[in-house]
Amino acid sequence: MADTGVQTKPVEPEEEKKLSNKELKELKKKEKAAKRAAQKEKNGITVEQQRQLADEKKKQSQSATSNTASNLKKQLNQALIKTDKKVPHLFGHLETREQRNASSPAISHIVHPAIIALTLKYSSYTIVGSSARLVNMLRVFQQVIVDYKTPENTALTRHLTGHLSHQIEFLKSGRPLSVSMGNAIRWLKQEISHVSIDASESQAKELLFQKIDDFLREKVELSDQLIVQSAAKHVTNGTTILTYGHSQVLEDLFKFCAVEQGKKFTLVIVDSRPLFEGKTLLRQLSRTKCVSDSGEEVPITQKYISVHYVLLNALSSSLLDDVDCVFLGAHAMLSNGRLFSRVGTAMIAMMSHTRNIPVLTCCESIKFSDKVQLDSVTSNELADPDDLINTENSRRPPQKKTFALEQFLKQARAENSKEKKESADEKEESPLQNWKSLPTLNILNIMYDLTPPEYINKVITELGALPPSSVPVILREYKST
Structure with missing residues (x-):
């Protein structure tokens, strides 16, 4: 072979062990941490005290991040449970009542009591109808805004929207929001963002309270008229x-x-x-x-x-x-x-x-x-599919039977009771009482x-x-x- 004239340098054992970028970053972090610890020891702070301070900072950061709207949504999604309810595959993507209720305890500690009461009324169908649900929601939001206090080092226009998001997430656990409620929520958040930063907290609350009143009067009362x-x-x-x-x-x-x-x-x-x-x-x-x-x-x-x-x-x-x-x-x-x-x-x-x-x-x-x-x-x-089977109080249909139907039922009972006699006072059981035990039957409401x-x-x-x-x-x- 011809000599190229290039001299190769022998490889030293130290250069064979080159550190990667990740390892270099970790080494620098450790060096910086050691320098900080040495500085704190000079100032009279022991190693145990440093560990306690670090643990407290971690807890504070975790609690702060856990209260954000995005993190709450993650918690709610993790809280959803698989229910025993039989839902056809065609409607399997829709959320059941049990799945909605399972998410409520995750954020109940930061929810206003009026929101909790309203959610119960929604879930029990005490308040029914798109307009009625909208009006009651905005009236409760007025109470939330009146009782709201802006935390230190934060602005009302930034923090109040996040605070309302927690209340809205809890409302969804009762029933999904209607279209009118969604439109009103978007309008309210926009109005909060338009509040002047120079306005005091009391002035901002009065302004938002009045805007909700005007919205209800224009979009619901006057529109209906x-x-x-x-x-x-x-x-x-x-x-x-x-x-x-x-x-x-x-x-x-x-x-x-x-x-x-x-x-x-x-x-x-x-x-x-x-x-x-x-x-x-x-x-x-x-x-x-x-x-x-x-x-x-x-x-x-x-x-x-x-x-x-x-x-x-x-x-x-x-x-x-x-x-x-x-x-x-x-x-x-x-x-x-x-x-x-x-x-x-x-x-x-x-x-x-x-x-x-x-x-x-x-x-x-x-x-x-x-x-x-x-x-x-x-x-x-x-x-809930059981609502179609168990009707109570005002939701119970008229129970009076016609004379022809009563005669037919008496004749059918007489034929069936030849082998087995049933007492007249015994209550009739619904044929769908144990529908969950039937594998081929699905009830959709x-x-x-x-x-x-x-x-x-x-x-x-x-x-x-x-x-x-x-x-x-x-x-x-x-x-x-």
Whole structure:
């Protein structure tokens, strides 16, 4: 081989053991720590005291990070448990009530007592309805803001939004937020961020308190009044109206037409299990008084409104033949014109459409969502399936049986008791009492369904009566205000 002239240097044993970058960083850290420890020892701080101080700092940092919104969400996700409830695979992505309740203890120590009470009312269906839930939530947020105290070395505009996030996470453990509640929360957080840094804490609280009052008055109270005045034009003397469940704006509409305008009409209230919200509408109408011709106070259901109450599974074509108009409430209106409302609404809208009965939906702009949904499976709320089996108190359907049904049941019991006699006082057991032990039976209790826009003639809002295709226009108007 030819000599290249390059001289190779013999490798020394020290250079074979070169440290990596990671090892060099660790070595530097140890050197710095040793220097700090030596300096502290010179100042009279022992090694044990240094360890105690380090442990205290770690605990403080852990408690500080554990209270952040992102960390709380991680804790809530870890707290979710697998339940024994049998949910079909099609709806397996939806959260059950047990999974929501399992997450509540993780943040209950930093939640306002009023929020805890409101969450219990939501989960027990004491407060039902999108508008009612929105109003109660904002009223409780006013209490939270009044009792809030800004920590030292922090600003109200930065810390209050995080504090409200903890309250909202707890509210979700009772029931998922409605579209109107989500819109109101985004508005409130935006208003908090616009509060001036120079404003004192008391001034900021008063300002936010007043803004919530103005929001409720404009977006709920005044909006409902405008919707009622617009929808009342479609109600005439002698007309027959069909409605489903209970909606606050529809309740106000029927009262306005009867008491204020003196119109006499027939109202068909369609109801369904398990909440029986139609009973609430019937109860509120029967409690509203008016002056009769003789000067006595009587319910409006006696003088102006003739009410027919029917269950959804008993709604026949003969009832629909006499109906002139259908009024429906709304949980939300999606940007593709679809109505997201209590389950059973879509069926009534389709049955009315096949008989050329106009379907009108009364909905405030606060309930409009820019989401697009093509079915009621992607996003929905799963309630407890036992609610469909165990009906108690006001949610219990009428128990009176017809004479023919009683005779049939007596004959069936007589035939079955030939071999085994049963006492007459023994209570009947529901055939679905032990449904969980049946591997092939799944009971699904979904809360909402989706109505296509072709089955809805008009959407009546505070901005006027518009077709469902104009929902994006209302959304742009709402965002601009």
